[in-house]
Amino acid sequence: MTPPLTLHRVTTLQDLEPLYHIGADAFRNDPGLNWFYPGGRDHPEDFVVAWKYLLLQEFFDKGKFILAASIPDPDQDDNTSICVERRPGKVVGFAVWERRGDSEAAKSWQGGGVLKGLKRFLLNLQIIHTFCFDTPRRSLSWSRLRHFGHELEAAKASQPSESWYLSNLAVSSTAQGKGVGKRLLQWGIDRSEEEGIPATLVSTDAGLALYTSRGFRNSGWLFFDDGRQKQTVMRRNVKYVRLD
Numbered sequence: 001m002t003p004p005l006t007l008h009r010v011t012t013l014q015d016l017e018p019l020y021h022i023g024a025d026a027f028r029n030d031p032g033l034n035w036f037y038p039g040g041r042d043h044p045e046d047f048v049v050a051w052k053y054l055l056l057q058e059f060f061d062k063g064k065f066i067l068a069a070s071i072p073d074p075d076q077d078d079n080t081s082i083c084v085e086r087r088p089g090k091v092v093g094f095a096v097w098e099r100r101g102d103s104e105a106a107k108s109w110q111g112g113g114v115l116k117g118l119k120r121f122l123l124n125l126q127i128i129h130t131f132c133f134d135t136p137r138r139s140l141s142w143s144r145l146r147h148f149g150h151e152l153e154a155a156k157a158s159q160p161s162e163s164w165y166l167s168n169l170a171v172s173s174t175a176q177g178k179g180v181g182k183r184l185l186q187w188g189i190d191r192s193e194e195e196g197i198p199a200t201l202v203s204t205d206a207g208l209a210l211y212t213s214r215g216f217r218n219s220g221w222l223f224f225d226d227g228r229q230k231q232t233v234m235r236r237n238v239k240y241v242r243l244d
């Protein structure tokens, strides 16, 4: 049976923390990540560091919405569950959606501000320090990361600028196949339909069945590993329904 699922927007660094482990777990066999972060297989703790900085970047980026999905925590006894908690339950997955574009509608979603920009700048310095001088540098290939990042930017640029872009989707390995990914995906599909603009994403092989079943179609490729491997660029156009 599908467990009751709640979605909430992550707005504090404390709420972001459980997601580092979910990302590291869900993507541990992902060919793309393993290509530009080859040491992660031997050093799983480095995967957690990578996901920490990846998600911190997303947290401070303009226009990004981090959504976490929770189920009731089986380890929480009845006495504690009657306490009033802001967000009870166990986080089992997350999605990062981005409202791209520079229209007034896009700006109304994007927020930003000088302080956020400054925090993002300081974070970049911390990232350079961590992956150039600290232990996790053993796991990262900077040249491959640059290649992958460049391809990802090109894939995004090939899509309509006014769109909802799924920047990340991950579900804990123990919670997969129970509809969590579908719910997190549906949040962005709903926003795109409300606004009448496309939803786009770059899919791993693991995500293809889910995205195809929700109406996304192939609109290009992202190649890596000297063209030997690829991810799928996908778009879901909005179907307009006449109500009269």
Ligand SMILES: CC(C)(COP(=O)(O)OP(=O)(O)OC[C@H]1O[C@@H](n2cnc3c(N)ncnc32)[C@H](O)[C@@H]1OP(=O)(O)O)[C@@H](O)C(=O)NCCC(=O)NCCS
Binding pocket: 026, 027, 030, 168, 169, 170, 171, 172, 175, 176, 177, 178, 179, 180, 181, 182, 183, 202, 203, 204, 205, 206, 207, 209, 210, 211, 213
């Ligand atoms: C891809 C991922 C997010 C899917 O999340 P999930 O919670 O397992 O997916 P759901 O249970 O919501 O599946 C929804 C639909 O996708 C399809 N689906 C999911 N996993 C599938 C699989 N392994 N094989 C075939 N179909 C699958 C099913 O058709 C299902 O539809 P249904 O409920 O109508 O049968 C999850 O497997 C994951 O985190 N994978 C590793 C990280 C990753 O690659 N993320 C995608 C980045 S683009």
